[in-house]
Structures are given as structure tokens and as C-alpha cells.
Amino acid sequence: MRVVIGEDLFLLREGLVRLLKAYEFDVVAAVGTAPELLDALVEHRPDVGIVDVRLPPTNTDDGLRVAIAARAQIPGLPILVLSQYVEQLYARELLADQAGAVGYLLKDRVFDDDTFTGAIRAVAAGGTVLDPEVVKKLLGKRTKTARLSPRELQVMALMAEGRSNAAIAQRLVITEKAISKHAAGIFAKLGLAPSDDDNRRVLAVLAYLDG
Numbered sequence: 001m002r003v004v005i006g007e008d009l010f011l012l013r014e015g016l017v018r019l020l021k022a023y024e025f026d027v028v029a030a031v032g033t034a035p036e037l038l039d040a041l042v043e044h045r046p047d048v049g050i051v052d053v054r055l056p057p058t059n060t061d062d063g064l065r066v067a068i069a070a071r072a073q074i075p076g077l078p079i080l081v082l083s084q085y086v087e088q089l090y091a092r093e094l095l096a097d098q099a100g101a102v103g104y105l106l107k108d109r110v111f112d113d114d115t116f117t118g119a120i121r122a123v124a125a126g127g128t129v130l131d132p133e134v135v136k137k138l139l140g141k142r143t144k145t146a147r148l149s150p151r152e153l154q155v156m157a158l159m160a161e162g163r164s165n166a167a168i169a170q171r172l173v174i175t176e177k178a179i180s181k182h183a184a185g186i187f188a189k190l191g192l193a194p195s196d197d198d199n200r201r202v203l204a205v206l207a208y209l210d211g
Helices: 010-022 034-044 062-073 088-095 113-124 132-139 150-160 165-172 176-190 198-210
Strands: 002-006 026-031 048-051 079-083 102-106 128-130
Touching (some): 002 010, 002 034, 010 026, 010 113, 026 034, 034 048, 034 062, 048 062, 048 113, 062 079, 062 088, 079 088, 079 113, 088 102, 102 113, 102 132, 113 128, 128 132, 132 150, 150 165
Parallel strands (some): 002 026, 002 048, 048 079, 079 102
């Protein structure tokens, strides 16, 4: 699997390169600035790009803007954001892309190799992978969720992590039939058509909440 890394901290960038090579990923480029990252993503068209949010030259949201720009040129280009920060505006724009194949992990919450490499493979395969804290920040303080019950909010947050109804039922220790009922209620209250496609429904919820 071919990977491009965009990370400005030298030690972390080199650490990622070594980790991924140890798991037999092919790191085709590892760069430290936003312009270099855009060039690398467009030139190499990797199976997944691992992108930090804050990259030079401005060290604000350059990484996310590059990810969006690259996907504009290469629709569906898989992008896994790996950052200390949740940049809400561009994160919602990236996650609302109906092409899927996106993820957002927080650096200080990646606890083991298997989880990290599993997230990379899931995004490369077209899935959506979101850290629960990212979900909380993206879905929190949104007045449109006020109409949802506490249980529906729990279910929606787990949906946004890319979990199936069966996985949510196991997590909440209730039946899958109950999850289906909660999901139907969520989509009805948010004015969204029900869907069995986990990735599509996650993106639809995020896009709606951003609107």
C-alpha cells in the first residue's frame, strides 16, 4: 500500500516512516510543508495520504486545505488526518465529501500500532474512521441536535465513528433491533433519508449538522 505523509515535525515524520515500513507500507513521500504535500499527493496518487492539520507555511489549517484541494483534483483520494487539533470548518468540509475514504485521528489518542495501521487500511478501502473525541467536537454544541434524546445522541456519535448497527448494539449492550429503531428516529428528526450504508449515513449527518 502506497502512502504519502505530510508532517512538519522531523522526529514524528521519521517515526511514522519507520513504523509504516515495519508494517510493509510503501512510503512514497514524506514531506514537511503544505506545498510539498500537495505536489506529492497529486504526483504519486497514493492509496492513502496521512496529513497533519497545521503545516508550514502558515501553520494554521494548511494540511486540511491541501487535503481538500488534492481531493478536488483526484476525487476520492483517501486521506487520514493525524493531528493534535480539530479544525472544525475544513474538517467538516472534508468529512462531508460523499466520496468517503476519510479519517481523523488525534495524535495523543493513538495508543497502539494495530489500531493506527488498521485505520489507515480502513480509509484506503473507502471507509470513514473518526476518533470519538473528534466526533464529540464536531457534533457538540450544535443546536440542531437538541431535538435528539440522550440515547439517540449516543447512537449518532457511534455512527459517526463508522460503526455498524450490530457494533453499536454491542457497545451499548442493547439489541440491534433497538439500534435500528433509534437510527430511524435520528434520521427522521434530522430530515434525512434512512440508509444502510454506514459511510454515507455518517457523512450525511455531518454534512447536515454543518449546514
